[in-house]
Amino acid sequence: MQPIDAQGLLVTAERLATGAGRPGRPALHDLRRATSTAYYAVFHQIIRHGAFAAFPELEEDEVAFVARWYTHTGVLSAAKSVIKAADHRQPKREEVQRVALLRSARGAIPNPLLDLAERFIELQGQRHEADYSNDYDPVRYATLDHVASAEIAVKNSWSMWRAGSSNRPVRQELWDSYRRFLVLALLDSGGTKVR
């Protein structure tokens, strides 16, 4: 089994963004692929966690199968709800239940989850620019910010995942918020699929 690994994707993204020490100006398509790969590192981490959260006993080949139930727009939709749940303004009536589902027992969104949602939404937008737009920003500093942002998002998601095996109430609450986000993302992706 050779599962897709977020850390491996981040290494590739960084190599592309930095040019791996190659002298001269960066190659445009290296920067584009760096941004895209950085986004996919976060996406794959989330959908892998989502598969295990739904079915903890999964084998590796089954993880790949379940992870594909997640869609980019499904995760995006759940991430948007996290941001709305963290907002002090009253959510729209049709969003009240979703927002309530995401909030922890204390009625708040944990900072690592908000950070992950913000970075995911931004990276998905940047990935769209990198993969499809003629307006992609060809500045290496910006690309490096995408890669570094993805590294933080992956680290945050890993920390929230690990919180599930902690006995400390505050860590359990963090895991519970993350788990709710993963479930919502799966439902927003359309649930189970036959491929």
Next chain:
Amino acid sequence: MTSLTTETPEFLQAVRSALVGQGTGDTEVLDVEVSQREDEAGEITWWLTLLLPRPAGNAWSAEVTGELKRSARRAFDTVAQDKGLALDSPTVVVVTTRDAPPSQIAAEEDLSPDAGAAREDNDTDEAPAGSADSIAADAARNGD
């Protein structure tokens, strides 16, 4: 994602007043560009590009730019709400610089339609097999 609208000068001025000067050092906001774009779900979203100085080192701190983006988003959303221009989809905030040296900007590439083919077949002037040009050349050779 394409820019969909041009905002009013008054709105842009209010946004600049709220955001320019936020941050410190190499993450101080020098200017801001505002557009509306369609996200992956087809929803229209505000897209803010914060223009920063070039980083002091090889890159900005992503922890610092993350905080900056969040505070910029909140400040922008307040302005948009005050002006009745708030959107349902969360605002996206990105950072870049207009102060990068050429060594940090990707070189422009040959964007002609057959640039890729030229790189692959740089030892011949013939058009790639199956291309419209090669079919036309074959037809000419065959007297068609």
